[in-house]
Amino acid sequence: MISHLPVLQVIVPLMAAPLCLLLRRAQLVWLFALLASSLAFLISILLLQQVMTSGVISYELGGWEAPWGIEYRIDKLNAFLLLIITAISTVVLIAAQTSIEKEIPKEKHTLFYILYLLSLTGMLGIVSTGDAFNVFVFLEISSLSAYALIALGNDRRALWASYQYLIMGTIGATFILIGIGLMYQMTGTLNMEDLSQRLPQVAQTRTVFTAFVFVIVGVCLKLALFPLHLWLPNAYAYAPSIVTVFFAATATKVAIYLLIRFTFTVFGLSFSFTTLPLQGLFLTLGLAGIFVASSAAIYQKNVKHIFAYSSIAQVGYIIVGISTSTVMGLTATLLHLFNHALMKSAIFLALGAVVYRLGTIQLSSFHGLGRQMPLTMAAVTIGGLSLIGVPLTVGFVSKWYLLIALIEKGWWLVAILILLGSLLAVVYVWRIVEAAYFKEPLAGSMPVKEAPMLFLIPIWTLIIANIYFGLDTRLSVQVAQSAAQGLFGVSP
C-alpha cells in the first residue's frame, strides 16, 4: 500500500464525502470526517518522510505512463504543502462540531461536512498532481465547495460575499484554463514535467507569452494578490467561523503553491523572470499589498475583517519572497506559508470561539473579554504577536529569513519597508489587545464564560505549535530549504 500513498492522499477524503451523504447523522458524519482527515494527515506525514529520504515520487494513474496518462508527482514542495493542509484541516475539524452548532441550521450539518471534505479533496488534488489539466479539475472542486461553504454563513451578507468570490474565482479559473489550453496547443502535452521540457523550444512565441500571462493573472486572482484581493475580506468575514479558519490557513497557500509551481517548474525560472518584468511587478505589488492591506486592517470594526486584511498583507510578504528569485527568498516564502497557516488558524479559531460565546465579532464587543475568556484571548494575543514577528514565535522565523534574503540581494530599502509594515501589524493587533484587556465591559453586557473544551484544545495545540516551531526551527527550515533548492535545481 505504501507505493499507493500519493493517490490515497486524495482519494481518502474524496471517497469519504459521498459516504457521509449515506451516513446522514450529523454526529456520525463529524466523527467520520475527522477520521478521514486524520488519515489524510497520517498519509501526508508518511509521504513527507518518503520524499525527504528517497526523493521525488511519481505515481501513474491508471497505469498509463506520464504524458499519456495522468501523473501524480510528489516532491518536497508538494509534500510540505500536503502536510500543512491536512494538519490544519484535522485540527480545525475537532472544533467544527461545536462551532457550527450555533452558526448553521441543524439539518445542514451533514452537507457542511461533505462540502468541507470536498474542499479538502480539491486542495490536496491541486497540490498532488503533476498534470496541468488535472489541476484545473481539482481547482473546480475546491472552488465550488468553497463558494457553497462561504454562503452558509448566517449573516445575509455571506451570500453577497460568496457571490463576489464566485465571480472572481470563476474568472481566475477560466484564465488558468485558457492558459493551460494555449500551452497544450503549443506543446501537445499537459504533463507539467513534459511541459517544462517542451516549452523552452517554443518560448519565443506570442502564444506562450499569452498563456503565461493568463495563468499568472488567474492564479493571482485566486491568491488575492493586491489589487486583485477585493473578494477576500468579506468572504472571510461572513463565512461560518470554521470555514474562515480553514480557508485562511490553506486556500491562499494552495494558490501560492500553484504560482510557484507554474513560474518555477512549468515555465522555468529564466523564462518566468525575463519575459515579463515579474520581479519588479511582484515586488511592487507585494509591498503595496503589505501597506494598503495593513492600513485598511487598522480601520476595521469587525475583528474578522481585521485579520482578513492582515491575510492580504501576509500574501504580500510571501510574494516579496518569491520576487527575490533566490533560494533564500524562496525558503522564506515557503516558511511563511507554513508559519502563516499556523498563526492564522490559531487566531481565527479563537475568534470562532468568541462568536460561539458572544454571537458577534465586532471590536466593541471585545471589551473586557480578557478577563472573561482568558485562555481564548491569550491565544489571540500570542497569535497576534506571531503575526507581528516577535522573537520566540514562528512569525519571527519567517520574517528573519525574508530579511536575510533581501539583505543578501542588497535590497536594503525593501528590508526597511518590510520592518515598517510589521509596525502596522503592531497597531492593529494592539487595538484588539487594548479592547480585550484595558477596556471595561460595556454596560449591560452579559457575562460570558470561557470557550468550551473542544475549542480550547485545537486552539492551544496551534498556539503551542506557533511557539514550538518558533524555537525549534529544524523541521520547517530544513524542509523549506530543501524544497526551495529542489525548485532551483529542476529549473536551470
Place this chain on the structure above:
Amino acid sequence: MKDLFSVVMLLGIYSLLSASFFVAMDAVDVAFTEAAVGAGISTLLMLVVITMTGRSEKTTRHKPMLALLVVVFTGGVLIYGTFDMPYFGLADAPIHNHVSPRYINDSMQEIGIPNIVTSVLASYRAFDTFGEVVVIFTAGIGVLALLSVVRRPEDSDKITAINDSMHERYLVIRIVTKILLPFILLFALYVQFHGDFGPGGGFQAGVIFAAAIILYTMLFGLNTARKVINQSFIQFIAAVGVLLYGCVGLVSLLNGGNFFDYNVLTNDPIVGQHIGILIIELGVGCTVASVMIIIFFNFAGRREMQQHNKKVHSSDLESL
C-alpha cells in the same frame, strides 16, 4: 438587453450554434455534451430562476467603464496570442505529434473500443473524468446546502392545490409528453451504453435522463414527481454514482494495479478495460442525472414555496 428571458434564449441559441460548430470541427462528443448541457438543461434551469426573480434586469447607476476596459484589454491579449498559433488542422502542429499519435494508433489494441474519445476520457485520463464527476456532485451538494427548503406536511396539501389548478390548461402538451417520455428515457439508456462505439457516454446520458424527469415535473407538478422520485433516494443515487466510480479504482488497487488500472480487473486486460469503462460510465450517468434532478427540484421547490407564501399572504389580506 434588459429582458432576461431573451437573454436566456439567446444563450441557448449560442450553445446550440457552438455545438454545431464543434460538429464542424469533428468534435462530435463535445458537441453532443454542449447541446445536451448548454442548450438543454442549463437553459431550463435559468428559466426556472427567471420565474423566481422576475423577467427584467434591475437598472443600476453603476458605470461599467473600467470593466469594459479590462474586457477589451483581455480580448486584445487573447487575439495577440493567436498570432503565433499553429493553423487549424495543420498536420505538424504539436498537438498532433506528441501525445495523440499513441491514442490514435494504439488505443484499439490497448483498450479495444472504437471511440477514441471514450478511451481517452474513461481510461487514459480516467482520473480527470472522476474529478469532473466530483465537481458535479459538489454542485449538487452546494445547491442542497443553500437552497433546500424544509417542507412541512401541512404545506404540501396546499401546494398540491396550486399545482392541480395549473394542470388543467396544458392538456395537449401533457398527453404528448406522456407518449414521448419512454422514448426519451430509452434514448438516454442508448446514449449511456453506446458511448464505446459512438458519441455519447455517462455525461450526456445523465443529462438526457434528467431532462425527461424535469419535463415530467414541469407538466405534472413537483409533488407528483416527488412521489416518483423521492428526495433522499435521489441523493443516495448521486453519492452511489461517485462511489461506484471510485470503487473501480479501489478494486484495481486491491488487485495489485495502480488506481484506475482497468487491466488488472480481470485476467484479460481488454475485458478488464471494457468492464472498467462500463462501470465508470454508469457511475457518471447516475451522478449526473441525479444531480441535475436535485438542482431542478430545489430550484422548483423554492419557486413553489414562493407561490404558496404569496397565496397565503393574499388570503390573509382578504380575511382582514
